[in-house]
Amino acid sequence: MSLLNVADLVVDHRTPGRPAVRAVAGASLTVAAGEVVGLVGESGCGKSTLARAVCGLVPAAGGAVAFEDRPVTRLGLRRRDPALTRIQMVFQDPYASLNPRRRVGAQIGDGLAAAGDRATTPGEMLERVGLPGGMAERYPHEFSGGQRQRIAIARALAARPSLLIGDEPISALDASAQAQVATLMRNLAVESGAGLLFISHDLSVVRLIADRIAVMYLGKIVETGPTARVWAEPRHPYTQALLRAIPEPDGLGRLPEELPGDVPDPADPPQGCRFHPRCPVAMDVCAEREPAFGPVACWLHPPA
Numbered sequence: 695m696s697l698l699n700v701a702d703l704v705v706d707h708r709t710p711g712r713p714a715v716r717a718v719a720g721a722s723l724t725v726a727a728g729e730v731v732g733l734v735g736e737s738g739c740g741k742s743t744l745a746r747a748v749c750g751l752v753p754a755a756g757g758a759v760a761f762e763d764r765p766v767t768r769l770g771l772r773r774r775d776p777a778l779t780r781i782q783m784v785f786q787d788p789y790a791s792l793n794p795r796r797r798v799g800a801q802i803g804d805g806l807a808a809a810g811d812r813a814t815t816p817g818e819m820l821e822r823v824g825l826p827g828g829m830a831e832r833y834p835h836e837f838s839g840g841q842r843q844r845i846a847i848a849r850a851l852a853a854r855p856s857l858l859i860g861d862e863p864i865s866a867l868d869a870s871a872q873a874q875v876a877t878l879m880r881n882l883a884v885e886s887g888a889g890l891l892f893i894s895h896d897l898s899v900v901r902l903i904a905d906r907i908a909v910m911y912l913g914k915i916v917e918t919g920p921t922a923r924v925w926a927e928p929r930h931p932y933t934q935a936l937l938r939a940i941p942e943p944d945g946l947g948r949l950p951e952e953l954p955g956d957v958p959d960p961a962d963p964p965q966g967c968r969f970h971p972r973c974p975v976a977m978d979v980c981a982e983r984e985p986a987f988g989p990v991a992c993w994l995h996p997p998a
């Protein structure tokens with residue numbers, strides 16, 4: 695059983711008077727209990743939309759999302775399925791996701807209440823994320839960015855999620871806090887037996903914490919594999935390009951916002967393989983037929 699099973703998920707964004715944007719175009723991904731999966735890809739490739747569909751916040755136009763073997767369908771805000779509190783999200787900007795007018799202890803208390811946990815105190819949750827328990831009486835503005843993200847993690851974990859999703863949770867932090875917060879998230883998720891879907895464009899940090907990497911391109915997962923294998927021996931030409939684009943091979947670089955070539959419009963994706971117009975090794979078949987298979991969706995790597 696997978697904790698999370700995303701199968702051929704399709705999500706469209708509709709804006710009146712414009713063509714629909716197919717932000718997720720048949721993506722498949724699994725996360726097992728206790729597993730850390732890093733989801734990487736350029737800005738705009740559909741990572742956040744996939745995460746929102748997993749939480750039932752945007753409807754699927756096709757495919758399926760199953761969480762703990764139950765389908766996640768779109769739920770109205772008033773009718774959030776209690777099972778979905780077992781999926782908790784941590785966002786890029788903790789200042790936006792925390793209420794500035796409430797003490798952080800009270801906000802962490804909401805998570806504990808959601809889990810029916812009357813034994814744990816907010817101060818104990820703060821200590822788990824490396825902050826003094828006495829800080830529960832303070833307000834969000836009294837903390838640094840890295841500390842606020844620790845508070846957001848404490849609040850998420852207080853709800854006892856079985857799946858934790860971080861959507862670029864370290865992108866707004868100082869370089870010194872990034873690896874610390876990422877490692878903290880990994881350790882706390884694994885300790886509690888939860889799965890972690892960690893979305894980031896910083897492949898060097900993902901490499902430190904993920905058991906498995908999923909690479910997304912224009913709405914699809916183009917390669918998945920164990921982190922060490924993907925890092926040492928990337929197979930999809932897009933993954934290879936991403937790794938080459940990291941300026942420091944010792945892991946100090948970041949994914950670029952763009953690779954050479956045009957970033958295709960998700961409202962009008964290329965025929966065949968979506969990456970073929972930018973691919974240095976494209977063959978005739980790549981323009982004609984979509985490589986709709988895994989774990990490497992590339993005609994150079996057909997399944998055995």
Ligand SMILES: Nc1ncnc2c1ncn2[C@@H]1O[C@H](COP(=O)(O)OP(=O)(O)O)[C@@H](O)[C@H]1O
Pocket residue numbers: 707708709715716717735736737738739740741742743744960
């Ligand atoms: N609410 C929205 N309405 C219309 N288009 C959207 C909306 N949110 C995202 N998009 C578009 O969907 C695509 C994927 O966006 P997103 O999921 O945010 O990607 P990522 O998180 O990888 O940067 C982009 O082309 C983006 O412009």
Ligand SMILES: [Mg+2]
Pocket residue numbers: 741742743861862
């Ligand atoms: Mg995003």
